[in-house]
Every structure is written in structure tokens, then in C-alpha cells.
Amino acid sequence: xxxxxxxxxxxxxxxxxxxxxxxxxxxxxxxxxxxxxxxxxxxxxxxxxxxxxxxxxxxxxxxxxxxxxxxxxxxxxxxxxxxxxxxxxxxxxxxxxx
Numbered sequence: 716x717x718x719x720x721x722x723x724x725x726x727x728x729x730x731x732x733x734x735x736x737x738x739x740x741x742x743x744x745x746x747x748x749x750x751x752x753x754x755x756x757x758x759x760x761x762x763x764x765x766x767x768x769x770x771x772x773x774x775x776x777x778x779x780x781x782x783x784x785x786x787x788x789x790x791x792x793x794x795x796x797x798x799x800x801x802x803x804x805x806x807x808x809x810x811x812x813x
Contacts, residue, residue, distance in 0.1 A: 716755045720763045722783035730812040733760040734767055736797075740805045744793035745779070751795055756809060757782070770799050771808065 719725050738755045770776040779794040798805045
């Protein structure tokens, strides 16, 4: 499944200025209890793109990814904790869309 940090990008072919990450484990939302399943992709844009690049540059961070609402299961905006630490990493960078 593919998710977006900006719902306006869903269905568009122009992903310039974004990055796509792949999730390596099921991650439960902090508020909704919905889960992003292992193997899902997330298109990261705007301020969250900047945060992603900072996390990767730092190399030892935990951060909250905020996803826009989507229609499946009626989920609304929620936070999902991503780890990029020495002990554990639960996502990888798939592509940077220049």
C-alpha cells in the first residue's frame, strides 16, 4: 500500500521534491490505532521531507511521521514513529524524486 504525507499528491505523477520510503515492520498509529503494514511505501513531502533528510544526515534519530487522512478504514491524520537509530531502523529510503 502507498501512503502520502500530503494527500494532494495521491494519484499524481508529479512527485518532484519528495522522497519515497519503505516500511520494514508494522507500525501502529499513536492516536487511531491503525497500522501501516510492513512493505508499505510512504511518499514524504514538504516539511516532513526536510525532517527525513535531517534524520538520515544525523543517523541516530526517532521521529513522528504524520500522514494525511485517507479513505481506507476511515483513518484520519495520525503519527507513526519511525526509527533510524544505531539499535533499530524500521524504514529505508527507496528514492529521492528530484
